[in-house]
Amino acid sequence: MTIIVDQPQFENEDKVQIPKNGEKSELVLDGGFCVPDANTFGHNFRDYDVESERQKSVEDFYRVNHINQTVDFVKRMRHEYEKLDKVELSIWECCELLNEIVDESDPDLDEPQIEHLLQTAEAIRTDYPNQDWLHLTALIHDLGKVLLHPSFGELPQWAVVGDTFPVGCAFDKSIVHNKYFVDNPDYNNPIYNSKHGIYSQGCGLENVMMSWGHDDYMYLVAKENRTTLPSAGLFVITYHSFYALHRSGAYKHLMNEEDAENLKWLQIFNKYDLYSKSKVRVDVEKVKPYYQSLINKYFPAKLKW
Numbered sequence: 001m002t003i004i005v006d007q008p009q010f011e012n013e014d015k016v017q018i019p020k021n022g023e024k025s026e027l028v029l030d031g032g033f034c035v036p037d038a039n040t041f042g043h044n045f046r047d048y049d050v051e052s053e054r055q056k057s058v059e060d061f062y063r064v065n066h067i068n069q070t071v072d073f074v075k076r077m078r079h080e081y082e083k084l085d086k087v088e089l090s091i092w093e094c095c096e097l098l099n100e101i102v103d104e105s106d107p108d109l110d111e112p113q114i115e116h117l118l119q120t121a122e123a124i125r126t127d128y129p130n131q132d133w134l135h136l137t138a139l140i141h142d143l144g145k146v147l148l149h150p151s152f153g154e155l156p157q158w159a160v161v162g163d164t165f166p167v168g169c170a171f172d173k174s175i176v177h178n179k180y181f182v183d184n185p186d187y188n189n190p191i192y193n194s195k196h197g198i199y200s201q202g203c204g205l206e207n208v209m210m211s212w213g214h215d216d217y218m219y220l221v222a223k224e225n226r227t228t229l230p231s232a233g234l235f236v237i238t239y240h241s242f243y244a245l246h247r248s249g250a251y252k253h254l255m256n257e258e259d260a261e262n263l264k265w266l267q268i269f270n271k272y273d274l275y276s277k278s279k280v281r282v283d284v285e286k287v288k289p290y291y292q293s294l295i296n297k298y299f300p301a302k303l304k305w
């Protein structure tokens, strides 16, 4: 059986159902990319409740993340990192640096980060051969995880990875492990805990502060280094971990028209980001010249980080 995924769409469930043992079925994305039956550990993708060793550490990750991501914290991080005074590196050098990094929030990934970047990019490239900006967006979408590296300040996991969400307004129920927000200082602050909080209807996501992490950081780096990527590419980078929006449809009241357009690309991108996590290795040396040509097209040779 072949299930075609309609795109783009809002899904209300937080995890994707995959076939039970023995049931043969596959999900086929737009251009024929086949979604694996299960993640590397034999579970549904993004199943945050399944009993496993990994589940416990992922839940603990979200507990600390939800307690510490506050308006004050995000403001401090933005101020610190917009200086871009840490290091000077090319995009590719940064991809290689990612290999030293482990993401403790991810229940699905068991490969080095560079594999994940290339698997995502190559899967999209097959299905959308003419959108070279989307191939490059995929290659760099998780590069901000270098924040975990000593030369970038060695931030703790909870300040770098995991799903993101707005701060400064109420935390939505659809956010993974949302029960831990009760211990966040902003949770009981009347300025921050209403539906709109410090924002207004349709204000545009650009004006909304997201929890600090690799998405926002990479957006900052790309923008300040004057990338020529289109706005949809920057949107994908900035909100790819915002599952409450792109999967559950929460916080739509903060979007403007441009966000709604860009969201369509994010929903396409997300399928590849999530389901290309597999054991199938990409031959890095073989694909490197292609990605290097895209880097040359859209970025300066060296970037300030």
Ligand SMILES: O[C@H]1[C@H](O)[C@@H](O)[C@H](O)[C@@H](O)[C@H]1O
Binding pocket: 103, 105, 106, 107, 142, 161, 162, 163, 164, 240, 241, 242
């Ligand atoms: O655990 C994962 C991982 O950190 C991804 O890079 C991020 O984009 C996802 O939103 C998150 O769930």
Ligand SMILES: [Fe+2]
Binding pocket: 141, 142, 214, 240, 241
């Ligand atoms: Fe990510």
Ligand SMILES: [Fe+2]
Binding pocket: 116, 141, 142, 273
């Ligand atoms: Fe990713």
